[in-house]
Amino acid sequence: MWRCALPPLLRYPTVDELGTRAAALVAGRPQDARLRRIGTSRAGTPLWLLSVGHGTRQALVVAGPHANEPVGGATALRLAERVLADPGLADGADATWNLLLCLDPDGLRRNEGWLPGPYTLGHYFRNFFRPGFLEQPEWLPDGADAVTLPETRALLDLQDELKPFFQCSLHGVDVGGGFVELTRDLPGLAGRLAHTAARLGIPRELGPYDTLYWPSLGPAVYRIPPPRRGDLAAAITEAAVESTWFHPHRHGTVTAVVEAPMWGVPAVEDGSSPDDPDDSLRTVSRVLRHDTRLLELLLGRIRPHLDDAPDVARLLAPVDDYLLVCPGLADAWDPDTSDPGRPLPPLHSAHLAALRIAGRRLALRTAGLLHQLVRNAGRDPAGALPDLDRLIDEWCADYRDGCGARWIPVGRQVEYQSRVVLAAFELAAGHPREDSPSGDRGRRTETAVPMPLE
Structure with missing residues (x-):
């Protein structure tokens, strides 16, 4: 054999x-x-x-x-x-x-x-x-x-x-x-x-x-x-x-x-019925909107200083993609702003856990790419790196401690x-x-x- x-x-x-x-x-x-x-x-x-x-x-x-x-x-x-x-x-x-x-x-x-x-x-x-x-x-x-x-x-x-x-x-x-x-x-x-x-x-x-x-x-x-x-x-x-x-x-x-x-x-395989799915959806959407605003402000501080940095276009393309889709996703998930012509399906607890993870993923990916943009530039005149480090650490801790993410x-x-x-x-x-x-x-x-x- x-x-x-x-x-x-x-x-x-x-x-x-x-x-x-x-x-x-x-x-x-x-x-x-x-x-x-x-x-x-x-x-x-x-x-x-x-x-x-x-x-x-x-x-x-x-x-x-x-x-x-x-x-x-x-x-x-x-x-x-x-x-x-x-x-x-x-x-x-x-x-x-x-x-x-x-x-x-x-x-x-x-x-x-x-x-x-x-x-x-x-x-x-x-x-x-x-x-x-x-x-x-x-x-x-x-x-x-x-x-x-x-x-x-x-x-x-x-x-x-x-x-x-x-x-x-x-x-x-x-x-x-x-x-x-x-x-x-x-x-x-x-x-x-x-x-x-x-x-x-x-x-x-x-x-x-x-x-x-x-x-x-x-x-x-x-x-x-x-x-x-x-x-x-x-x-x-x-x-x-x-x-x-x-x-x-x-x-x-x-x-x-x-x-x-x-x-x-483990929460992504919880098929139980949540107590108040609408309240959970509002929370997920509110957090995603808040995180998106923070990232948009950071991008506004960083972008003017990237002219000569390597790989700017390659790294900015996904950043722009993520910031494009985040507001629409937040509105689609929020029961107060979602399209009545395209209602969400019945949700169990696993759905809510996945949506929480997905919103945080978009924010973390954007923050990580912004972090690389500043590092590649070799300078940080906008003072963005400490803010990005704080956000990345905070959001990773939420994955680890709040969601129970384990390698x-x-x-x-x-x-x-x-x-x-x-x-x-x-x-x-x-x-x-x-x-x-x-x-x-x-x-x-x-x-x-x-x-x-x-």
């Missing part, structure tokens, strides 16, 4: 480490694994595709669509190890696994300030980067024919080449819980997700804010509605535009978006995400196995490819 010779991952891999580890896997099993470049990023970094198996049915796994969600690259490597160790996942399923190691390597490089740790909320948000919405390669806001990002074009071409029966997009939730979004129902997935989450101590997110208006297919599993035309704010907050999730559906593809949390919050070790994040992907793959392939590792019953595969959980 083949055993992986690679050392286990105890932290998130960098862009270069993803390529190096994938090349090592291919060197160990050249008859079963191939590595090829499918494109090049805007900065000239290769986009590597690791393919395992020789089946006629193609599965496509896309890691790293969001720059600040590095768990996907580690999961892609873990999946390659699993498939190489278990012939039933490739030849036995007549499948070839195609693993795109990172869709946005340029963005991932900008997160390398926090990737090695220490894994604290303050360190993460002060070094966090996620490009503006229009620079995120998963989206097609003007349709596939108008795509200009080379990363997006490479993925679209790959989808049309492979015509996958199953596609998986690997995402990370910085604070909250795990959940899955599907373009088509995979009956049985919710039960498998629940089993895996319980086994690994991962909270399931029963009411993510980005699925607030989406149909539920079971606890922590949601159906992605077809894309529709809308304004930029709706696109940013609701994934309401065309995307690479839907592009291959002309080929009969089912897409699963698998979210794995970095800091888990989930990288190995456990990867194990959770890989098992959920395998469960979705088996259901999409039409032959879930009783001894499947995704159902935590595959002792043989578990021992063949060890992964420390702590």
Whole structure:
């Protein structure tokens, strides 16, 4: 039985480490694994595709669509190890696994300030980067024919080449819980997700804010509605535009978006009825409006001094995105200002916890990017850094002490995400196995490819 010779991952891999580890896997099993470049990023970094198996049915796994969600690259490597160790996942399923190691390597490089740790909320948000919405390669806001990002074009071409029966997009939730979004129902997935989450101590997110208006297919599993035309704010907050999730559906593809949390919050799986949801919603909206005003004032102080600072446009784009959507979200969530033509669905306690986390996330991301803008400028004539440090510390403490956010070790994040992907793959392939590792019953595969959980 083949055993992986690679050392286990105890932290998130960098862009270069993803390529190096994938090349090592291919060197160990050249008859079963191939590595090829499918494109090049805007900065000239290769986009590597690791393919395992020789089946006629193609599965496509896309890691790293969001720059600040590095768990996907580690999961892609873990999946390659699993498939190489278990012939039933490739030849036995007549499948070839195609693993795109990172869709946005340029963005991932900008997160390398926090990737090695220490894994604290303050360190993460002060070094966090996620490009503006229009620079995120998963989206097609003007349709596939108008795509200009080379990363997006490479993925679209790959989808049309492979015509996958199953596609998986690997995402990370910085604070909250795990959940899955599907373009088509995979009956049985919710039960498998629940089993895996319980086994690994991962909270399931029963009411993510980005699925607030989406149909539920079971606890922590949601159906992605077809894309529709809308304004930029709706696109940013609701994934309401065309995307690479839907592009291959002309080929009969089912897409699963698998979210794995970095800091888990137990309250996001509380399905109980809240005592006064309207009062909680007013509080969340009031806090978001207050935080937004603070950040707008800080941006007004900082912006005049950024002319010569490096990466100003790249860092300001997401700041402007966040400050654009915050007022609209606060109004949409507030029962006193929400659109009567688009009422909120019935809410349980998990929804309210997720909305509280989401509002704070927008504020912390904005503050962290402003912090980087000032640091990159090398000077702080507006005296903004002490105020930003105070806000970041205060808001991180609210996550930690008010929400109970606790770090989930990288190995456990990867194990959770890989098992959920395998469960979705088996259901999409039409032959879930009783001894499947995704159902935590595959002792043989578990021992063949060890992964420390702590």
